[in-house]
Amino acid sequence: MKPIFVRGISQQFRLTLAIILSVVLLIANDRLDPIRQSISSVLSPLQYLANVPGVLLDWSADSIATRNMLAIQNKELMRQQLLMSERLQRFEHLRQENERLRALLGSPVHMDSRKVVAEVMEVASDPFRHYVVLNHGARTGVFVGQSVVDAKGVVGQVVEVSELTSRVLLLTDTSHGIPVRITRNDVRAIAQGTGDIDEIELRHVAKSTDVKVGDLLVTSGLGKRFPEGYPVARVMNISRDAGQSYSVISAQPLAALDRIRYVLLIWPDEDLESPKPTLVSDIPPLEADAELETETEVSQ
Incomplete structure (x- = not known):
């Protein structure tokens, strides 16, 4: 007679097998x-396929836009263009002045780096991880460690690359750190993600360090991962507890990480070369010294 209750694999064996695996x-x-x-x-085409409804919805919304809406947008764009043109003229003057100062100091002039606009295809569903998936991958030249910014500031860096897509770790993730400096006094620090989408914190900052609420944090360029000078966050809160060795400083990222759609992939400058140091042996003799040597030979 076949027994009704058959004894299966023991719980201890299952636990041991799970631990081993x-x-x-x-x-x-x-x-x-x-x-x-x-x-x-292999799954990249499926991600593009899943993104098709959103693309169709955007296309439909653009198609049914009224003439009045287009006229309003056109006026707003014209206003923004005039403002940007005025700022561009001022920046051109500053760029030329910066080049002249660099020439006096013997520093290399930073050339424009390659940039590519990418679209966000997917957002992390895990509440403990902050990353997005972009529609550019190894075929475009994207590489691990590449800097990603948006219109307002730094977004994060590329941590995984496939043939057609890439994964970007946001700067608010708990495993992300970025070297920054305060524009007001050039104090350097490390900004660490907190797991909150609109907050990062500065780690290991002495209580005597000159940091104020409202200070702007930009990339310092240390570590050669993020280019120097890109906005990162603004200091929002400072806590100096007498029982703690360091200050607790929180800052709010400037990039809209909770609603980003288009970002900018930045390639490092390949033409930058460090200035060659000038040796004493490379300096030609002064004309006065040469004439003095000639007169000495004649007198002899």
Whole structure:
């Protein structure tokens, strides 16, 4: 007679098997990166397919826009264009003055780097991870560690690249850090993500450091990961507890990380070369010294 209740695999065996598999996956985590990239490349067409309804919806909204709305937008764009033209004229003057100062100091002039506009295709569904997926990948030349900004400031950096897409880790993620400096006094610090989409914090800042609410934080260029001078955040709160060794400083990112749609991928300047130091042996003799040597030879 077949028994009604059949004894299955014991709970202890299942627990042991799960622990063993977990340890194996932890050890082989780095070796699984090529497999993850291959799977991501295979699934990239599906991500584009999932993005089709949104594209169709945007196209429909643009198609049914009324003439009045287009006229209002045209006037607003004309106003913004005039404002940008005026700012561009002032910036051109500052650029020329900066080039003259760099020439006097013997510093290399920073050339315009390559930039590509990318669109956000997917946002992280995990509340403990802050990342987005862009519609550009290795085929466009995107690489791991590449800087990503929007119209207002730094967004984050590329951490994973497939053939057609790339994943960007936002600067508010708990595993993200970025070197910054305060524009007011050039104080340098490290801005660390807090897991909150609109807050980052400055770590290990002494209580005596000159930091004020409202200070603008920009990239310092240290680490050679983010270009220097891009806006990052603005200091919102400073807490100096007598029982703590360091200040607790929180800042709000300037980029709208909770509603970004278009971002800018930035490539580093390849033509930048460090200035060659001038040696004493390379300096030609002065004309007066040369004439003095000639007169000495004649008198002899």
